[in-house]
Amino acid sequence: MKRLPIPDDVTGDEIDKDVRQELMSLPKGLAEEVARNLVMVANLLDEDPEQAYAYSRIALRLASRVAAVREAAGFAAYATGKYTEALAEFRAARRMTGSVELWPVMADCERGMGRPERALAMAGEPEVAKLDKAGQVEMRLVAAGARKDMGQADAAVVTLQGPELASNSIQPWTARLRYAYADALLAVDREAEAREWFAKALEADQGGMTDASDRLAELDGVEFTDAMGDEDAAEAPETAAAVEVDADEEPAATEAEAEAESAAVEDVQDDKTADDKASDDQGSDDKS
Numbered sequence: 077m078k079r080l081p082i083p084d085d086v087t088g089d090e091i092d093k094d095v096r097q098e099l100m101s102l103p104k105g106l107a108e109e110v111a112r113n114l115v116m117v118a119n120l121l122d123e124d125p126e127q128a129y130a131y132s133r134i135a136l137r138l139a140s141r142v143a144a145v146r147e148a149a150g151f152a153a154y155a156t157g158k159y160t161e162a163l164a165e166f167r168a169a170r171r172m173t174g175s176v177e178l179w180p181v182m183a184d185c186e187r188g189m190g191r192p193e194r195a196l197a198m199a200g201e202p203e204v205a206k207l208d209k210a211g212q213v214e215m216r217l218v219a220a221g222a223r224k225d226m227g228q229a230d231a232a233v234v235t236l237q238g239p240e241l242a243s244n245s246i247q248p249w250t251a252r253l254r255y256a257y258a259d260a261l262l263a264v265d266r267e268a269e270a271r272e273w274f275a276k277a278l279e280a281d282q283g284g285m286t287d288a289s290d291r292l293a294e295l296d297g298v299e300f301t302d303a304m305g306d307e308d309a310a311e312a313p314e315t316a317a318a319v320e321v322d323a324d325e326e327p328a329a330t331e332a333e334a335e336a337e338s339a340a341v342e343d344v345q346d347d348k349t350a351d352d353k354a355s356d357d358q359g360s361d362d363k364s
Contacts, residue, residue, distance in 0.1 A: 159188030192225035251281035
């Protein structure tokens, strides 16, 4: 099996203690290798999701019977838009653990696969009541997105309304919820209210996870001046002259070829089939 390089300072000890506990079922050397690959997935997921995905496939080949590995593979696939694959991994992880915490992202995979009606149906399932507050807010965001996908913009606004939105308490999910509400209001031409909620989102967005400030500036008609753009404008006459001289010469066009998609994962799918069968034999819950 081909391995990817991992920096020496990545030891595997960086992973969550619950994940480390899961890996204790593996031989020590294998557990360390899987852990290091999982650390690389976590480190690269935001900045280079394709590379994170590549590391996740290695971890999956090494330890497909570990729920944390299936979950990590699911999030890496999700981050690269491979929603069918992500959903399969999340379902496998859920069968192994019996946990409902992946329910919202599973529903969002349904949206990504062009099935918003299924995502909406999942928002009404009993599993939602078992989610913690953060999970329930996430489910509300997914349901509102599904409403928008179905052309139900007004219903999306109503879906986001609730005590979590009305609360003045700042939680990790507050900025995203307020931002989504502002965006939904703007979609139904309630611009004044949208501006108010973008401002509230900005107030709660301490980590810069949204572009609420840009959206506010856009609504206020603020235009940003690019200093480099000004310098280019000053040189415009000379550039125009150069273009006029070479007007008879047709520029050579170049076309970048699309990058080939990640290597096929048929062998991993075989692992998953065998793994799911083993999980079913153990009486795991197969509800999706």
